[in-house]
Amino acid sequence: MMKQGLKIFALGILVIILxxxxxxxxxxxxxxxxxxxxxxxxxxxxxxxxxxxTLVLFRDGHFESKFYGKGRFELNKGLVTRIKLHYISDxxxxxxxxYFSNKLFEKTKIILNPDMNHVFTKIN
Structure with missing residues (x-):
């Protein structure tokens, strides 16, 4: 009985992690x-x-947006993929x-403010 409870607990933890x-x-x-x-x-x-x-990330390392204008970006792919946007402001x-969020069954997001769920959500 104890082994079955442990298996269910482990499975529950695995599902939460995924x-x-x-x-x-x-x-x-x-x-x-x-x-x-x-x-x-x-x-x-x-x-x-x-x-x-709308923020557009191009394969050549450049981006465009109405807010940020045109600029370039750098990626740091570790456990969490980080992005740096280089642009001109004033x-x-x-x-x-x-950083990016790429969770199971969700669209890819670029996080602007995680507390308020302010993000750029991938549309294509």
């Missing part, structure tokens, strides 16, 4: 168009768009530094 971890990003899930979602929350940071916006070089 649904909460971020899986490594593949090339075909990384590049493309991301829509700004949950931007209507109170403004928490000036480096994130609080209006409708004629000054700026840097956005954040």
């Amino acid at each position: 649904f909460t971890i971020d899986f490594p990003l593949r090339e075909n899930t990384l590049y493309g168009r991301y829509a700004n979602t949950n931007y209507q929350n109170p403004i928490c940071c000036v480096e994130a768009p609080h209006e409708p916006d 004629r000054i070089s700026a840097l956005g530094n954040t």
Whole structure:
């Protein structure tokens, strides 16, 4: 009886882990168009768009967005894939530094504010 309870407990922990971890990003899930979602929350940071916006990541390391303009990005693929956006803001070089979320059964996201679920969600 004890062994069966332990197996059920282990299976439950495994299911929880599978649904909460971020899986490594593949090339075909990384590049493309991301829509700004949950931007209507109170403004928490000036480096994130609080209006409708689409961010496009190109395979050559460049990006485009109405909010950020045109720039380049760098990726750091570790346990969590991080992204740095290099762009110009008010004629000054700026840097956005954040990370991707790639959970099971969810669309890929670029996290802007995790507490308010303010993200860029992959649309294609």
